Structure formats: C-alpha cells, structure tokens
C-alpha cells in the first residue's frame with residue numbers, strides 16, 4: 001500500500017455549516033512546496049483535533065463526531081470548526097494544546113498563524129472572566145470620565161524598595177491613580193517584594209490622605225504559582241485592590257489559579273504581556289495579540305497591555321482598535337481577516353492598557369485611538385520631565401483635561417506650566 005493522504009481530506013468539507021456550539025478558528029496558512037491547499041488545511045484540522053498522519057486500522061464510528069472540519073478556504077485563510085466535546089471545561093492550557101499546539105510545527109506548512117477563535121456560549125460560560133472589570137474598577141477609584149493613569153518607576157529595576165516607594169509617592173501626588181512595577185521587577189536582592197509592598201502601602205496611605213483620592217498599585221507578583229498566591233495574599237492584606245502578573249511568561253494555568261485566589265479577595269489582575277512578541281510579531285506565523293488578549297480576558301484578567309499605536313513598540317491602530325473593542329464590548333462582529341465575532345455572555349468588559357514610549361504630547365493620539373476606557377501608563381514620559389516625576393504626572397493629567405475640553409495641548413500649555421515644559425522637551429515626538 002502506498003501513502004494514504006486522503007485521510008486528511010476527511011477533515012475538509014466546504015459545504016459544512018458550523019453548529020451553534022462549534023468552536024470556530026480562523027487561521028492564515030501557507031502550504032509547503034508540493035502540498036495542495038486542501039491537504040494543508042486537512043492537516044491543520046486533523047492534527048489539532050483527532051487525526052494523525054496516516055489512515056488507521058481501527059477507528060470507532062463515534063469518533064467521527066469529534067473530528068474538526070475545515071469548512072471555508074479563502075485564499076490563504078481557512079476557517080476550522082471544532083466540536084465542543086473536544087474541549088475540557090475551564091482549561092485554557094488544554095484548548096491551546098489543540099488549536100495552538102503541534103500544528104505550528106508541521107512540515108506541510110511554511111507558515112501558520114492563529115488569528116482568532118470564536119468561542120461558543122457553552123464554552124465561555126465555564127470561565128470566570130475579570131473579577132471587577134471596567135465598571136468595578138471605575139467604581140473603586142470613583143473615576144468615571146477619564147482614563148485611569150499609572151507609571152512605572154524608571155529605570156526598570158535597580159531602585160531599592162525605599163527609593164521605589166518614594167518615586168511612587170511622587171507619581172500619586174502628581175495626580176496618577178496607579179504606580180506599577182516593571183515586568184522584570186519581582187523580588188530581587190536590591191528590592192525585596194515584601195518590603196516593597198509594606199513601604200508602598202505606607203506611601204499610598206499618605207498620598208490618599210493628602211489628595212483625598214483613591215490610590216493603588218500594580219505590584220508584580222510574578223513567580224512560581226504557589227509563591228504568587230502568597231504574594232497576592234500579602235498585597236491584599238496591605239489594602240491593595242490589584243496585583244500584576246506577567247501572564248505570558250507565567251502561563252494560562254497559573255493565571256487561572258490566581259484568578260481563583262484573587263477573586264476570593266475581590267482583587268483585579270493587571271496583565272503585563274512581556275514575551276507576546278515572540279509569537280505575535282511575525283505577521284505570517286504564530287498567533288495574534290488579539291487572540292492572546294481574548295483568552296486572557298476569558299480566564300480572568302481585568303486589564304491587559306494592548307499597545308499605543310504611536311509609541312515605541314509594535315502594533316497598528318487598526319489592530320489596536322479591534323483589540324480594544326473585543327475587550328470592552330459585550331459582543332463584537334466579524335472583521336474580515338482581523339477578528340471573529342464573539343458574544344461574551346456573563347464575562348465582564350476588561351480595560352485595554354496603552355503603554356510604551358508615551359509622554360504628554362501623545363495623549364490626544366491615545367484618546368483618539370482608545371477613547372476614555374483605557375489605562376494609560378506613562379513612565380519615562382513623566383520621570384523624564386525637566387522638573388521631575390510629580391510635574392511629569394501633572395503634565396499628563398493636564399494633557400488629558402485639554403484633550404477632553406478639545407483645546408490643543410499647545411494652547412493649554414500657555415496656562416499650565418507643567419504641560420508646557422513637557423511639550424518643550426518632547427513636543428509630539430513618536431519614539432522608537
């Protein structure tokens with residue numbers, strides 16, 4: 001018997017109409033030389049569901065109902081429908097092992113990119129989603145008509161816990177809601193996590209007293225999962241509403257665990273996406289940021305980094321708008337080759353986070369891209385202010401007021417010196 005590849009064609013059916021309960025995935029694919037498109041998409045559907053590389057002697061009939069179907073091929077795009085029974089309830093690692101697993105390494109494909117998955121109601125309902133979400137966080141801060149604002153002490157790492165807390169205090173006093181740890185600051189010799197939390201709590205109390213505003217922090221609990229749980233509890237005991245996790249490096253299983261733990265404390269998760277660009281930057285291969293943000297929302301983060309469109313890191317305006325809508329709306333429609341429809345059911349809306357190379361002069365661009373339901377993180381762009389951190393934060397708050405009142409920054413700067421000084425340094429610079 002020669003090689004039997006017609007097995008793969010059992011996974012292709014262009015007249016298949018997906019069931020309401022099917023999980024549907026959109027992939028971009030490029031077949032390898034001498035592989036037809038039909039063979040390629042058959043392999044994608046097969047390897048990500050029930051198939052293997054050859055025909056088999058035994059295949060119980062009932063297994064037919066577990067096979068995925070590639071049902072729509074449009075140029076280099078293919079839609080695959082997966083029966084719901086394939087997926088374990090409330091297990092993101094298991095879904096990823098299927099629809100984002102072996103298939104990325106198949107020799108039959110030169111490139112494969114998971115663009116988005118449309119998750120059926122029955123699948124979504126098993127997950128928790130954000131614990132507070134946009135409305136819960138706005139209520140907590142009593143801030144309804146502007147973005148939430150935050151900053152990371154810079155340089156990224158190196159400050160002692162004490163120095164860190166002092167910069168935090170200046171940030172809060174400049175009008176910001178949040179002080180954030182950097183993604184690679186966890187608990188190092190020079191800045192112990194537990195010590196930092198204690199000092200930050202002290203400074204927060206002082207800043208809250210002096211300003212009459214709610215102040216909080218995004219302390220980075222990233223670690224081994226059990227230690228993360230311990231750190232989350234410690235942060236909670238010191239009166240913070242949030243903790244930050246590097247969600248990609250930690251992995252979905254630990255994020256799910258922490259959502260449980262932190263949900264008990266009624267805390268929010270700030271998701272830093274460090275490492276995402278290892279698999280979402282190459283436009284023909286890997287998976288999109290859109291899909292990553294979607295699964296993180298599903299498993300329970302309250303906010304996640306989504307890019308600036310104009311700052312120092314990658315991501316186009318169009319992609320960012322699609323991402324922000326997916327995170328914030330109750331349901332979204334298909335956008336050709338960019339995203340699939342999604343009904344969020346009971347899952348609460350989550351905040352997108354704009355960060356990376358921002359400064360006061362870019363605030364109007366961010367409002368134009370995101371509107372007001374966004375967390376704005378401006379770090380180098382406040383600490384680099386000629387008069388220091390507090391003035392830098394004030395300049396950002398002034399830029400927000402000006403934008404809201406539809407006054408140009410330059411005009412507003414005439415009567416607001418912190419903004420004027422920031423503009424004199426950076427203007428409308430788009431950093432790289």
Ligand code: CAP
Nearest residue numbers: 152305307313355356357358378379380
């Ligand atoms: C920004 C930042 C963030 C990046 C992450 C940094 O600092 O703290 O980690 O924005 O990227 O370390 O670069 P600046 P993204 O404000 O000083 O640039 O939000 O795209 O995931």
Ligand code: MG
Nearest residue numbers: 152156182183
């Ligand atoms: Mg950072």
